[in-house]
Amino acid sequence: MALDENSRLRYTMHMHKIHDTAVITSKETLQDHLVLTEEELAFDPSINSSLPLSIPSYFLNLIDPQNPDDPLRKQVVPSVNEQLPDLGAMKDPLAEVSHSVTERLIHRYPARVAFLTTDICPMYCRHCFRRRFTGTFQGPASEKQTEEAAQYVADHRQVTEILFTGGDVLTLSDSRLEQMIRAFRSKRPDLIIRICTRMPASYPMRITDGLITMLKQFDTAPFYLMTQFNHPKELTEQATGAVNRFVDAGIPAMNQTVLLSGVNDEVSVLEDLCNKLLFNRIKPYYLFQGDLVEGTAHFRVPLEKGLALEEELRKRLSGLAMPVYAIDLPNGGGKVPLSRAYLIGKNAENAWLFKTTEGEIRTYPDPLTQR
Numbered sequence: 001m002a003l004d005e006n007s008r009l010r011y012t013m014h015m016h017k018i019h020d021t022a023v024i025t026s027k028e029t030l031q032d033h034l035v036l037t038e039e040e041l042a043f044d045p046s047i048n049s050s051l052p053l054s055i056p057s058y059f060l061n062l063i064d065p066q067n068p069d070d071p072l073r074k075q076v077v078p079s080v081n082e083q084l085p086d087l088g089a090m091k092d093p094l095a096e097v098s099h100s101v102t103e104r105l106i107h108r109y110p111a112r113v114a115f116l117t118t119d120i121c122p123m124y125c126r127h128c129f130r131r132r133f134t135g136t137f138q139g140p141a142s143e144k145q146t147e148e149a150a151q152y153v154a155d156h157r158q159v160t161e162i163l164f165t166g167g168d169v170l171t172l173s174d175s176r177l178e179q180m181i182r183a184f185r186s187k188r189p190d191l192i193i194r195i196c197t198r199m200p201a202s203y204p205m206r207i208t209d210g211l212i213t214m215l216k217q218f219d220t221a222p223f224y225l226m227t228q229f230n231h232p233k234e235l236t237e238q239a240t241g242a243v244n245r246f247v248d249a250g251i252p253a254m255n256q257t258v259l260l261s262g263v264n265d266e267v268s269v270l271e272d273l274c275n276k277l278l279f280n281r282i283k284p285y286y287l288f289q290g291d292l293v294e295g296t297a298h299f300r301v302p303l304e305k306g307l308a309l310e311e312e313l314r315k316r317l318s319g320l321a322m323p324v325y326a327i328d329l330p331n332g333g334g335k336v337p338l339s340r341a342y343l344i345g346k347n348a349e350n351a352w353l354f355k356t357t358e359g360e361i362r363t364y365p366d367p368l369t370q371r
């Protein structure tokens, strides 16, 4: 969807409270802060399918302007790499469109659904896997779209959890979010709601006492906060403070990290990230292998390297600090865990053969009566 610069700005400014902070939305203003590299300069924002540029000044200030390879910069400053041909990549590799049961509701797994609350984000991550939808300026789900989705969930009792995703759900105002929660919980008081948001990383000031108070009135089922921190530098005092507000209110926090080349594909970085998350009461939940989404090839880490990182992390991290390394398989295959094989097979005596994390061999026989 083509939109002129004015409507883009209007949408960005529309966001709750963000009008009192600066948001960088053009290459020209970005150049006041950073000396752009050749690849960054070559990005052409007029190409229709491109993800918009938006960086809150809070996040921009975390970037080291002297370092063209800054891990935060890589995530938010557009580069021509997004616009190079990407063989084998797709617009919608997870087949979300064909799994949509209403305009904004995706039902791919039996017990959980994902609701696209809005396509708007305060900050557009260049690795975003939902680029077919994100930043297309369609705006928040309408009352009708919300009602349809709520009715679907009411009619499908096997659905126990809903993901409020997008886009970033916390770009909605508190009152709009309240209406949305009420639409679902009035029909399904038992529905677990996951608030999937990058706001604690991108614009932590959005998480106010007012938001938490609003959420607390819905006490018939739990909320879970699903964050996305990709690098330890994102865990500022403001960011962890924002998450603390949820956790203090009884809303557990889980983090989903995207494995990104040149950002966090180093064991020491991931180790530090996971330990800092855990220390701040955020459970490392998933570490995602990059999806085959057009325009993100330069971020994808070869699977062999990912497996080696997972193996080393498993040795270094506690069980609580260890995320599940997972891949969302193309053509809507769904998520599966990725790990080196520890279970090798069976030996001649029909006992299971295992490899330990140190590479030694152990056997484990089933009970004799049940072989």
Ligand SMILES: *Cc1c(COP(=O)(O)O)cnc(C)c1O
Pocket: 106, 107, 108, 109, 112, 113, 114, 163, 335
């Ligand atoms: C990832 C995802 C979920 C949630 O999966 P979990 O493994 O439970 O975190 C639900 N619906 C869709 C469409 C998803 O992509």
Ligand code: SF4
Pocket: 120, 121, 123, 124, 125, 126, 127, 128, 129, 130, 134, 166, 167, 168, 198
């Ligand atoms: S916040 Fe989420 S939806 Fe928005 S651009 Fe980043 S990854 Fe995509």
